[in-house]
Amino acid sequence: MKQGEAKNEIREPFTDYGTYSYADYLTWQIDEMVELIKGKVFKAAAAPGRKHQEVSLKIASQLYYLLKNKTCKVFEAPFDVRLPAHSEKNEDIFTVVQPDICVVSDRTKLDEAGCIGAPDLIVEILSPGNNPKEIYNKF
Incomplete structure (x- = not known):
């Protein structure tokens, strides 16, 4: 918690350029999709276009039909993938991404919040709106 903040105060993203955790992310009440990469907030571009969605x-x-009777599960965005570095505690996770599509075969990685740890397959569909900084940092 930053100096001067009340304990129950909700910190909105983008108000400063600090480092944020998944615990912070969970308190944000915003309509747009964001991702955390190494504690930095990245806004998603506008809603994906028609071709992207197709x-x-x-x-x-x-993928769903290929894996239908397997233990693997297929998920589409928005779906939080938390990538812990040292600890799985929300306050210790600084990277949370929402891949366009992901496949998870280890069901122990799945919980109500999404996936904790790297999925077995991630698909990102590039669009003209993707900026180089976003692609570099997310990769």
């Missing part, structure tokens, strides 16, 4: 649906559908 490609996403085709890939996710094929």
Whole structure:
């Protein structure tokens, strides 16, 4: 908690350029999709376009039918993938991404919040709106 903040005060993102954790992320009441990469907030571009959604649906559908009777699960954004460095505590996780599509075969990585740890497969569909900084940092 930063100096001068009340214990129950909700910290909104983008108000300063500090380092944020998944615990902070969970308190934000915003409508837009954001991701945390090494504690820094990255706003998603505007809603994906029609072509992006068509490609996403085709890939996710094929994966779903391919893996239908397997232990693997297919998820589409928005779906939080938390990447802990040292601890799985929310306040110690500084990278949370929302891949367009991901496949998780180890069901112990799944909880109500999404996935904790790297999925077995991640698909990111690039769009003209993706900026180089976003692509570099997310990669």
